[in-house]
Amino acid sequence: MTGRQPGHRRHTPLWIVGLAGLTALAYWAFLGWDQQKETDPVTGAQTGPYSAWQVLGLGLVLALLVFETGRRGRPWLAGVVVPAVLTVAFSVDAATDPDGDGLWVIGAVLVALGSALGAGPVAALGAYAGRRSRTRTRTR
Template structure:
């Protein structure tokens, strides 16, 4: 059996912590709001999310990616954040009464969050000291 290195264990802990925090933020900001809003004047449906919910989740995920980058955990962030976001989205989308095109949304969320997480984590890494923490 191969011995676990401290760096590998630290990376795994970061992945677990980032993933759990991301899912908690997703559920706190988006998970409770599943009802679409109907404008009685125009008859248009919007939602289910308000702009502040999406912006809030984006800020939390960006802060997590930046922090992980500063702590030299770019790869952990790139693995954990998009995976957790996509999984949370997919679970809620599948259980909704109108699943619709959720696989396309999940794919776009995975690709977009992976790109954004990579960018923000690399920016965070560039602001960190040169010694791993």
């Protein structure tokens, strides 16, 4: 027995589209709209374009999305789709920035690696929680 629920494969394309859409929406809601770097008037140093709250908010939303996808029995999907869509969204945003310095490729590699390394364990934790929940439900 594989542990799959009936209709699990049949709904996978819907999960891919939904997960990709929610990931892209979260990226644009937190980071996609902000292109302005801040310049310190005293030192002239530039920061940004993102504030800490934007990055933390995106991370929290994506962690919840990945966890829930894993909990619902699709950890591999969460571990692949979210990092891929996040990397594409960042790449398009950074590559089309008129004030970009051309280093967006390095940023894209870091986004891909970081999101994959983050999504994997969170999806696995969600899958574990889902299995525990299903096991408890059956034994009652």
